[in-house]
Amino acid sequence: MSRMYNFNTYRPVYEKQMDRDNEAELALIVTQKWKCQMSKMKDKSAFDYAAIRSNEVMAFIEMKTRKTEMNKYPSYLISFTKVWKAKQLYQALHLPVFLLVKWADKIAFTALHNCKPKVQIGGRKDRQDPSDIEPVAMIPLEDFLLLGNKT
Numbered sequence: 001m002s003r004m005y006n007f008n009t010y011r012p013v014y015e016k017q018m019d020r021d022n023e024a025e026l027a028l029i030v031t032q033k034w035k036c037q038m039s040k041m042k043d044k045s046a047f048d049y050a051a052i053r054s055n056e057v058m059a060f061i062e063m064k065t066r067k068t069e070m071n072k073y074p075s076y077l078i079s080f081t082k083v084w085k086a087k088q089l090y091q092a093l094h095l096p097v098f099l100l101v102k103w104a105d106k107i108a109f110t111a112l113h114n115c116k117p118k119v120q121i122g123g124r125k126d127r128q129d130p131s132d133i134e135p136v137a138m139i140p141l142e143d144f145l146l147l148g149n150k151t
Contacts, residue, residue, distance in 0.1 A: 022102065023065075026063045026102055027063070029107065029148070030147075033147060033148070034051060036058060037052045038050070038051060038061075039057075047060040047085075047097060048062055048063045059097065060086075060095060061100055063102075064102070065101070066102070066103045069105045070101075070104075070105055070108060074140065075117075076099075076139045076141065076144070077138055078137050080117075081134070081135075086112035086113040089113065090113035090114075096114075099112040107147040108145060109144060109147055110139060110144045110145070115137070115143055118138040119136070119137055119138070121135060123136055
C-alpha cells in the first residue's frame with residue numbers, strides 16, 4: 001500500500017476513499033435524522049464533520065465504520081486523544097462532540113465529550129505501525145444510543 005505522509009506529525013495517512021465514502025453515507029443519514037446540514041472538516045482536523053443549523057455549528061461528529069456486529073465486543077475502542085480533544089472542545093465552546101459508528105448491523109452514537117471510559121494501552125496491530133499502540137478509550141456499548149439499523 002502506498003502511504004501518504006502528514007508532515008506535521010510524520011505519521012502515514014491511512015484513510016482511503018472507501019473511508020470517505022462511508023463517512024459521506026453516514027453524514028446523509030445524520031442530515032435526515034437530526035434535521036441539520038453536515039460540513040466535512042478539513043483533512044487532519046480533530047473530527048470528521050460539523051453539524052449545522054441556521055448557519056451555526058451545533059455539534060462536531062467523529063464517524064467510524066466497523067465490519068463487526070455491534071455486540072461482538074462489550075466496548076468500543078477509540079484513541080484516547082479523540083476523547084481528550086472532545087472534552088477540550090466542549091469545555092472551550094460548549095459544543096457537543098458525538099461519536100457515530102456504523103457497525104455491520106446497526107448505527108449508534110454516543111456523546112464523546114461526556115463519556116467516562118476505561119483507559120488502556122492498545123490499538124491496531126495489523127499495520128505494523130508502532131505509533132498505533134497508544135492510550136485508548138474503552139467506551140461501554142451501553143453508552144451508545146441507536147440511530148437505526150444498517151440500511
